[in-house]
Amino acid sequence: MTQLPVEPQAGVVREIISRVAQGQAIPQVIRELEGRGVPAPRGGPRWSWSVVSDIVRNPAYIGKPNVDEDERVAWAPLVPEQLFFDAQRALEEPGGSPSGAPAFGLLLCALGPCYGVFASCLQAVS
Structure with missing residues (x-):
């Protein structure tokens, strides 16, 4: 099964990661x-803050599943990998996010799939 982008939600994800x-x-x-x-x-x-952070950190937006997700499901990438990783680095820089927030966002991602926060931007097709 493949997940395809659904606009305009996918455009919002692209904008958030790009910004x-x-x-x-x-x-x-x-x-x-x-x-x-x-x-x-x-x-x-x-x-x-947590929703935006989860969107920025979600590997589904570069076509990669989270640890807890079924690897038989494929995602169409919404953003290029370089842009995604640039966003990760920007969050880690001083001033990139409020104190303590990056660790909280990572904890949320570690506890379960982040993509569920904005799953409406992906549509399942067989």
Whole structure:
């Protein structure tokens, strides 16, 4: 089974990862999304730091499954690997995220699949 991108949600994921890779802090990304009225993954108007962080750190967006996911499922990459890894490095730089937040985001990813936070941007096809 292959997961294919669903727009406009996939475009929001691309934008978030791109902005973070360019050095934009997560709170600024959140302000811009909310300022434009972009709905959060569950449809509400408010974005959280953890949701944006999970999106940026989710390997599904480069076509890689998380540890707990079925490897028989393939994902169409939403962003190039270089952009994804640039975003990871940007989060690790001083000032890239609030104190303690990166560890919290990694803990969430380690405990379960992050892609579920924004799964609506991927559609299953057989």
